[in-house]
Amino acid sequence: MLTGKRILLIIGGGIAAYKSLDLIRRLRRAGAAVTPVLTRAGAEFVTPLSVSALAGEKVYADLWDLTDEAEMGHIQLSRVADLIVVAPATADLMAKMAQGRADDLASTLLLATDTPVLIAPAMNVRMWQHPATQRNLATLRGDGVRTVGPEVGDMACGEYGPGRMTEPADIVTAIEAQSEGGPLAGRHVLVTSGPTHEPIDPVRYIANRSSGAQGTAIARAALHAGARVSFVTGPASVPPPEGVDVIRVETARQMREAVLAALPADVGIFAAAVADWRMASPSDRKMKKTGGSLPVLEFAENPDILAEVSRHAQRPALVVGFAAETHDVADHARAKRERKGCDWILANDVSDGTGIMGGTENAVTLITADGSEDWPRAGKETVAARLIDRIAAALSGGTSE
Known part of the structure; x- marks a missing residue:
């Protein structure tokens, strides 16, 4: 719950601004007080009256409101909140934040604050994927701005893809998580997950059974x-x-680019089952049977993300890898830790009959420079909680149990 928390909500100009009304309602239901700031573009989508009625507070919109500025209102607004939330965070607002511009009330507040900031991006898929937006996103993350979303879905413009604003209920969950604190409060954790798909042709790919x-x-x-x-x-x-x-x-090379863009981080946990190889030259057409002869597939080696991050100039303080093996599990994992240069390896046996690859349970051996430790088989949520406890203890300089 958010009882007693004060949220400064900046509403940007996009069709997703209508969701800000539901967000205000949910925040107040969770016990938070909401001070709304409505950009000029935001007011084209939702009215100051509706925002004020739901928030139960005055809506701030103009940097040059003389009554407020007589008391340095924009400075006060930027400091009294426990969290500043920008929802929707448009491409324009993100650009202003990344560049340090201060040409309206919202951007001035964001530049003048030392309060934590959470943004919920929302824009057209092409705008989200544009290199300029991705550069701005990387800058903001490097500055400590936290993001939630965007999601993949249908756009108001009729297109489909990433750029849809996260639903208000999920934004509230993210706000609650940031407000609760915890042993990793203030830390940035990078996690990779799932398989990669390496295309053979437009309809076939190389993958594994990772869920x-x-x-x-x-x-x-x-x-x-x-x-x-x-x-x-x-x-x-x-x-x-x-x-x-x-x-x-989708692919290992895309995962590498995303991982490097997400740095710096305090912890890197590489749980993804990245394909070791890809097609050297994927076909741009579906490969067809040709008189019973078999196609010849030429492979190329994929980038070694774990090894690269372990030796990167922005290397996380703690780098954790995974080793999915079918035999000599501990020995292969020890060799992998040395070869990759990471701090810890979690090794697991994914041979036939274990039910671990794609299953609900895991049984791991933690390999560190100090030795190895077998963990009992348990649900993957339990294994995850134990790992995070160990990481928090290591970062604080405490014991591991």
């Missing part, structure tokens, strides 16, 4: 521990947790 369940459980546990979580996921069958920054990818 993404363990990575999802780890991201959720880190979020509940108070961390800001960047969740880079391949096409997993298990949906990502609510309240984390979701970056969806």
Whole structure:
């Protein structure tokens, strides 16, 4: 719950602004007080009267309101809140934040504050995917701004893809997670999850049986521990947790780009089952049977994301890898830890009959520089919680249990 918390809500100009009305209602129901700031463009989609009626407070819109500015109102507004939420965060607002512009009340508040900021991006799919927006997003994350969404879905413009604003209920969940604190409060945790799909032709691909369940459980546990979580996921069958920054990818090379863009981070947990190889030259047409002869598939090696991050200039303080093995599990995992340069490896046996790959349980061996430790078989949520507890203890300098 958010009892006693004061939220400064900045409403940007986009069709998703209508969701801000439901967000205000849900925040107040959770016990928060909401001070609304409506941009000029936002007022084209929702009225000051409707926002004020739901918030039960005055709507702030004009930087040059003389009554408020006589008491340095924009400075006061930027400091009295426990959290500043921008929903919807348009491409324009994100650009202003990243560039440090202050040409209206909303951007001035965001530049003048030392209060934590959470943004819920919402824009057309092409705008979201544009390199400029992605550069701005990377800058904001590097500045400590937390994001929730956007989601993949239908757009008001008729297109489909990432850019849809996260639903108000999920935004409230993210706000509650940030407000609760925890052993990883103020930390940025990067988690990879799921398989990668490496195309053979437009309809076939190389993949594995990873469901993404363990990575999802780890991201959720880190979020509940108070961390800001960047969740880079391949096409997993298990949906990502609510309240984390979701970056969806398909291939290993896309995952590498997303991981490097998400740095810096305090912790990197690489639970994704990344394909070791890809097609050297995928066909741009569906490959057809030709008189009984078999096609020859030429492979190329995929980037080693774990090894690259372990040696990166922005290396996280703690890098954790996974080793899915079918035999000599501990020995292969020890060799992998040395070879990759990571701090910890969680090894598990995914051979036939274990039910671990794609299942609901896991049995891991934690490999560190100090030795190995077998964990009992348990649900993946339990394994995730234990891992996050160990990580929090390691970062605080305490013991591991």
